[in-house]
Amino acid sequence: MQKIRWGVLGCGRIAKKFASDLQYVQGAELVAAGSRSHHIADEFSKEFGVAHIHDGYEALVNDKEVDVIYVATPHGLHHQHALLCLRHQKAVLCEKAFAMNSRQAKEMIDAAKEENVFLMEALWSKFTPQYEIVQQIIKKGELGEIQSMFANFGFIPMQPYPSRLYEPALGGGSLLDIGIYNVFYVLSVLGRPDIIEASMTPAHSGVDEQCAATFRYNNGAIAQLFSTFSSNLATEADICGRKGRIRLTPRFYNPTTAVIEFYSGRTDSKEIIPHHSEPGFGYQYQARHVCECLRQGLTESPVMAHADTLLIMETLDRIRHAAGIRYEAD
Ligand SMILES: NC(=O)c1ccc[n+]([C@@H]2O[C@H](COP(=O)([O-])OP(=O)(O)OC[C@H]3O[C@@H](n4cnc5c(N)ncnc54)[C@H](OP(=O)(O)O)[C@@H]3O)[C@@H](O)[C@H]2O)c1
Numbered sequence: 397m398q399k400i401r402w403g404v405l406g407c408g409r410i411a412k413k414f415a416s417d418l419q420y421v422q423g424a425e426l427v428a429a430g431s432r433s434h435h436i437a438d439e440f441s442k443e444f445g446v447a448h449i450h451d452g453y454e455a456l457v458n459d460k461e462v463d464v465i466y467v468a469t470p471h472g473l474h475h476q477h478a479l480l481c482l483r484h485q486k487a488v489l490c491e492k493a494f495a496m497n498s499r500q501a502k503e504m505i506d507a508a509k510e511e512n513v514f515l516m517e518a519l520w521s522k523f524t525p526q527y528e529i530v531q532q533i534i535k536k537g538e539l540g541e542i543q544s545m546f547a548n549f550g551f552i553p554m555q556p557y558p559s560r561l562y563e564p565a566l567g568g569g570s571l572l573d574i575g576i577y578n579v580f581y582v583l584s585v586l587g588r589p590d591i592i593e594a595s596m597t598p599a600h601s602g603v604d605e606q607c608a609a610t611f612r613y614n615n616g617a618i619a620q621l622f623s624t625f626s627s628n629l630a631t632e633a634d635i636c637g638r639k640g641r642i643r644l645t646p647r648f649y650n651p652t653t654a655v656i657e658f659y660s661g662r663t664d665s666k667e668i669i670p671h672h673s674e675p676g677f678g679y680q681y682q683a684r685h686v687c688e689c690l691r692q693g694l695t696e697s698p699v700m701a702h703a704d705t706l707l708i709m710e711t712l713d714r715i716r717h718a719a720g721i722r723y724e725a726d
Contacts, residue, residue: 430456539637575623
């Protein structure tokens with residue numbers, strides 16, 4: 397099996413979880429870490445046994461022994477950092493939110509195409525076994541036509557929270573940080589909404605402290621999505637059809653449990669997803685997929701395609717437009 401050599405760009409919180417999960421990916425090796433600070437890169441490298449420590453991101457993208465770079469900086473910097481990697485012929489797995497807006501996302505995708513280099517959004521939930529099980533139930537029609545969805549994601553950031561959560565230049569706000577999971581899940585079941593209504597409560601810095609959106613569809617379906625930094629929510633999702641519904645809980649984007657209930661005839665409800673049998677945080681599935689794509693010489697994932705990312709970004713733009721959330725990058 398061809399070994400895929402990974403580098404991490406930005407050694408923050410999620411980079412550590414991802415680095416830890418790479419140990420469960422056969423044929424993958426974390427060989428390099430780039431940080432703005434030598435001290436941080438050094439600590440990261442010691443913790444994860446990384447061979448190449450780079451002061452700054454330029455040095456990382458020039459490392460000839462790196463095949464693919466995981467961009468783990470705040471979303472306001474993804475455009476700049478993904479382009480830096482792509483222009484140096486490095487494949488990229490870029491954290492969510494992929495960019496600040498669809499214009500930036502398109503520029504990143506265009507650059508990947510020009511350079512003929514792999515680029516994928518790290519929407520890890522799509523690669524978990526739970527996601528596939530739920531999709532199969534819906535596709536088989538077990539729930540009937542889906543008429544409504546509810547998805548909420550909320551937490552109160554613990555001190556000291558990362559500056560990126562509230563800093564406008566870094567893409568702060570609940571929508572791009574966590575509301576994106578609501579958007580991803582609703583799109584994956586109901587598709588592109590025909591109408592979007594949205595409103596938000598501004599935080600002290602002007603970014604959205606909380607954001608509520610309603611998606612309306614010409615076939616009558618409605619979805620309600622809510623994200624917040626001011627309360628700890630259940631972070632559950634309900635997918636409701638004419639025959640039954642699924643509740644994904646407790647974290648719908650990587651649930652341990654999905655309960656399916658039928659309205660009539662059958663009174664049973666069943667727990668369809670057992671607790672994780674694999675160790676790790678759940679990021680190993682997407683990393684495995686990226687390795688497989690690279691071994692096959694692909695420049696785009698067939699699972700998390702560029703069009704999927706553009707649809708998410710375009711939908712986030714529409715929500716922001718309706719709710720009055722603006723960034724300098726717009
Ligand atoms: N998939 C998931 O489950 C998940 C979970 C959490 C976050 N995320 C995403 O991952 C990204 C990073 O989130 P995080 O929680 O890891 O953030 P974080 O802890 O603040 O780490 C971000 C890292 O980016 C680098 N960085 C470069 N320029 C920066 C700047 N101007 N300000 C702050 N940091 C800067 C820093 O690394 P160096 O100092 O080493 O250069 C920093 O440690 C975000 O886009 C977020 O949405 C995804």
